[in-house]
Amino acid sequence: MYRIRYFPVGGKAERWTWIGLFLSELWFSFYWLLTTVCRWNAVIRIPFIHRLSQRFGKELPGIDIFVCTADPLIEPPSLLVNTVLSMMAYDYPPEKLSVYLSDDGGSNLTFYAMLEAANFSKTWLPFCKKFQVESTSPEAYFRTASELVNVQEWLSVKKLYEDMKMRIETTTKLNQIPEYIQKQHKGFREWDFVSSKHDHQTILQVITHFINS
Known part of the structure; x- marks a missing residue:
């Protein structure tokens, strides 16, 4: 309607410009209609998970999952533990699944929480697999x-x-790890050389390996 109401009455160049714009708008309107109609008849595909695992079980790629955190006071370690345990319990070949935690703050509280999570995972992962827990x-x-x-x-x-x-x-x-807990894992020795969370060396710890449950 806008184009029709404001048809140029000037020279020939203005009219050809108007015609070009009008045809372009007609084409894009037609294209929009075609794409919209296609979306009205959407195709929903549902994978058969059990068939996929039977067919491609040996060919599934390895997956690396990275979880990032920075401050145990802002991001509670208990919440972080749930995130890591949830990923470890994925319905995926465990030997092809690796979960990494990157703590920019280098907190020993986070390390302690991961030790607790590793111990609990020995019970939680078999439980999830046995009863097919979805959450x-x-x-x-x-x-x-x-x-x-x-x-x-x-x-x-x-x-x-x-x-x-x-x-x-x-x-x-x-905000402190009890001394008797620190003696249970040699990884806590790394924090003897940490001056602050903003100035610390790289701390790399492997807490748990593949659990065949």
Whole structure:
């Protein structure tokens, strides 16, 4: 309507310009209509996960997942633990899945939380696989689970998780790793040479390996 109402009454060049713009707008309107109609008839494809694993199980690529954090006071280690455990419990060949945590703050609180997560994963990962848990974050699972797969085992794993969470949160509030815990893993020795979270050497620790469950 805009083009029709403002048809140029001047020279020949203005009219040809108007015609070119008008035809372009008609073409783009037609193109928009075609693409919109195609989207109205959307095709939804649903993969058969079990068939994929049977067919391509040996050909699946290795996956590296990186989780980044910087400050245990802003990003609670208990939340970080749930993120890492959730990724470790992916329905993917465990020998082809690697989860890396990058802590820019170089906090020993984060390292301690990962040690707790590694110990709990020995129970959590087999539990997820055995009962085909979909919400693989322990916090989300125990908060929303409506049907208990096995009451005794469910309560046992939940208690282990709550105990781990309490230890991590208590240590975070104290902002200090108890001495008896530091003696349990040689990795804590790295922090003897850390002057501050803004000035520290590279600290690389392998906490847990492939768990065949």
